Amino acid sequence: MLSKKTQYAFHALIHLAENQDKGPILISEIAQEKNISIKFLENILLELKNAGILGSKKGKGGGYYLMKPPKEIALAKIIRLLDGAIALLPCVSLNYYERCENCKDEAVCGLHEVMSKVRDASLKILENKTLKDILTRQVTI
Amino acid sequence: MLSKKTQYAFHALIHLAENQDKGPILISEIAQEKNISIKFLENILLELKNAGILGSKKGKGGGYYLMKPPKEIALAKIIRLLDGAIALLPCVSLNYYERCENCKDEAVCGLHEVMSKVRDASLKILENKTLKDILTRQVTI
DNA sequence: AAATAAGTCTATCTTTTTTATAGAGTTTAT
DNA sequence: ATAAACTCTATAAAAAAGATAGACTTATTT
Numbered sequence: 001m002l003s004k005k006t007q008y009a010f011h012a013l014i015h016l017a018e019n020q021d022k023g024p025i026l027i028s029e030i031a032q033e034k035n036i037s038i039k040f041l042e043n044i045l046l047e048l049k050n051a052g053i054l055g056s057k058k059g060k061g062g063g064y065y066l067m068k069p070p071k072e073i074a075l076a077k078i079i080r081l082l083d084g085a086i087a088l089l090p091c092v093s094l095n096y097y098e099r100c101e102n103c104k105d106e107a108v109c110g111l112h113e114v115m116s117k118v119r120d121a122s123l124k125i126l127e128n129k130t131l132k133d134i135l136t137r138q139v140t141i
Numbered sequence: 142m143l144s145k146k147t148q149y150a151f152h153a154l155i156h157l158a159e160n161q162d163k164g165p166i167l168i169s170e171i172a173q174e175k176n177i178s179i180k181f182l183e184n185i186l187l188e189l190k191n192a193g194i195l196g197s198k199k200g201k202g203g204g205y206y207l208m209k210p211p212k213e214i215a216l217a218k219i220i221r222l223l224d225g226a227i228a229l230l231p232c233v234s235l236n237y238y239e240r241c242e243n244c245k246d247e248a249v250c251g252l253h254e255v256m257s258k259v260r261d262a263s264l265k266i267l268e269n270k271t272l273k274d275i276l277t278r279q280v281t282i
Numbered sequence: 283a284a285a286t287a288a289g290t291c292t293a294t295c296t297t298t299t300t301t302a303t304a305g306a307g308t309t310t311a312t
Numbered sequence: 313a314t315a316a317a318c319t320c321t322a323t324a325a326a327a328a329a330g331a332t333a334g335a336c337t338t339a340t341t342t
Binding site for chain 1: 299300301302303304308309310311312
């Protein structure tokens with residue numbers, strides 16, 4: 001399960017993407033719109049900024065905005081940044097690998113093999129789907 | 142990421158499956174073989190027993206054993222039992238659903254749609270792969 | 283029947299992670 | 313100069329994860 005932090009990040013990014021034309025967006029606006037604690041959201045947006053995903057402007061008329069078009073921001077990147085590994089086991093993670101302490105030989109461990117497949121199946125989606133793909137769908141009248 | 146509890150459960154189940162012919166297996170044997178705290182493992186095996194996955198025999202010559210053949214124990218079942226939801230978001234979970242508090246309409250939420258796909262891709266593997274599939278592969282000489 | 287081996291059960295405790303809050307500081311528009 | 317807004321560091325509260333303790337029950341063996 002993704003942490004609240006990552007969940008909030010997605011919702012905030014969606015709001016920023018859907019209001020890209022309006023210049024910098026206030027933290028408080030996102031917090032209210034998406035029902036997130038403003039102070040907690042502050043930390044999250046800052047982390048996204050430090051990772052180069054968001055930009056910000058200080059002072060009056062300031063706020064946060066996307067640094068790249070939504071279609072260039074992969075969901076996997078956001079998850080890894082805020083939650084760490086996407087894989088179900090450390091010994092199967094591409095970006096946060098740790099040796100398994102309970103099995104003798106990963107090369108022969110059947111668990112390792114199956115969990116690699118789960119990771120690949122998830123990554124195939126999360127690496128290719130972007131912020132653009134999770135924007136609110138327009139309902140055709 | 143799966144919790145240690147679930148990871149330990151998998152390793153314990155693998156050991157039990159690989160020694161099925163030897164009658165009840167001691168907790169202490171599994172703990173030593175798989176490098177797991179014996180008292181922590183005790184709790185885990187008890188939970189697996191209460192869920193009907195394992196059986197046990199008390200007293201001298203006692204221990205734990207599988208209640209079903211390995212090929213009938215799906216990995217998804219173990220994960221759900223010890224870790225809960227397999228989905229990345231509560232609003233997308235089949236077994237542990239919770240309404241999303243940050244979006245206005247799930248039917249229109251693009252995040253919901255993508256995360257459903259991730260869930261389905263993971264479940265396709267985890268529901269179909271069983272304990273039999275994660276046993277140590279025999280190396281052919 | 284006694285001794286011993288083994289699982290059962292409940293409670294507690296520690297550590298880590300997650301989630302959230304506080305407040306002083308800095309920047310910028312007006 | 314003032315007010316609006318992000319920045320930064322620290323801390324705290326809550327929850328979850330991980331681990332341990334010990335008294336209890338059951339079954340085997342002698």
